[in-house]
Amino acid sequence: MQVLGIDIGGSGIKGAPVDVEKGIMLAERYRIPTPKPAKPKPVARTIAEVARYFAWDGPIGCGFPAVVQQGITRTAANVHKKWIGTNAAALIKEATGCPVRVINDADAAGLAEMTFGAGQGRMGVVLLVTIGTGLGTSLFVDGVLLPNTELGHIEIDCEDAETNASDAARKREDLSWKQWGKRFDIYLNNLEKLVWPDLIILGGGASAKHEKFMPYLTVQAEIVIAEAMNEAGIIGAALAGRPKR
Numbered sequence: 001m002q003v004l005g006i007d008i009g010g011s012g013i014k015g016a017p018v019d020v021e022k023g024i025m026l027a028e029r030y031r032i033p034t035p036k037p038a039k040p041k042p043v044a045r046t047i048a049e050v051a052r053y054f055a056w057d058g059p060i061g062c063g064f065p066a067v068v069q070q071g072i073t074r075t076a077a078n079v080h081k082k083w084i085g086t087n088a089a090a091l092i093k094e095a096t097g098c099p100v101r102v103i104n105d106a107d108a109a110g111l112a113e114m115t116f117g118a119g120q121g122r123m124g125v126v127l128l129v130t131i132g133t134g135l136g137t138s139l140f141v142d143g144v145l146l147p148n149t150e151l152g153h154i155e156i157d158c159e160d161a162e163t164n165a166s167d168a169a170r171k172r173e174d175l176s177w178k179q180w181g182k183r184f185d186i187y188l189n190n191l192e193k194l195v196w197p198d199l200i201i202l203g204g205g206a207s208a209k210h211e212k213f214m215p216y217l218t219v220q221a222e223i224v225i226a227e228a229m230n231e232a233g234i235i236g237a238a239l240a241g242r243p244k245r
């Protein structure tokens with residue numbers, strides 16, 4: 001079965017058709033810069049453009065950087081506030097004419113890693129952290145997802161963790177990998193005290209540079225790097241887009 005997976009991010013909207021049985025992209029991903037401001041309608045139109053590029057008329061799964069409950073986006077940390085309370089699934093369905101499911105972007109990446117990547121077959125508590133503009137989290141217990149955990153927004157020293165320890169913070173404050181790695185380690189240690197994961201999977205853009213910051217991580221949990229890296233968001237979104245029987 002093929003599903004068009006779409007990863008909606010703050011800077012780009014990326015998509016590709018995915019074979020959801022094999023967990024592989026069937027074409028090179030197509031990327032369009034996210035419209036600014038990233039309000040619901042222009043974003044939905046951009047998604048429709050990605051679908052048109054692939055002449056798509058099947059099911060679509062989208063990963064969106066916010067809390068998503070039954071297709072409705074509930075928060076908007078790095079997107080326009082107009083998304084709060086928007087029925088994203090209905091809006092994108094209207095723009096594309098295709099059946100659409102929407103889930104949180106980190107949950108999408110987590111689904112991909114648990115099904116085909118670094119978390120395959122792993123029981124116990126598995127926590128995936130995506131390191132990018134935001135800090136996304138996805139939590140699994142014996143392979144079952146607890147959606148919308150949003151642990152990127154825990155408060156450490158009265159500050160939102162994401163503001164301080166995301167890849168955007170590293171760039172904004174021009175931190176060395178050592179400086180940032182130590183901050184990220186404080187974040188991971190706080191997470192560890194909250195959910196005691198057996199395994200932590202690190203994904204998102206910055207995970208490609210893992211050699212530069214792994215030496216500074218001191219948590220007890222086993223840490224591995226996401227296997228699908230940048231593709232996990234698209235593959236996982238496609239998994240979420242499978243029509244339910």
Ligand code: BGC
Nearest residue numbers: 065066067077106134135136
């Ligand atoms: C959002 C999350 C999202 C993460 C990664 C955070 O700012 O609150 O919903 O998963 O960024 O995009």
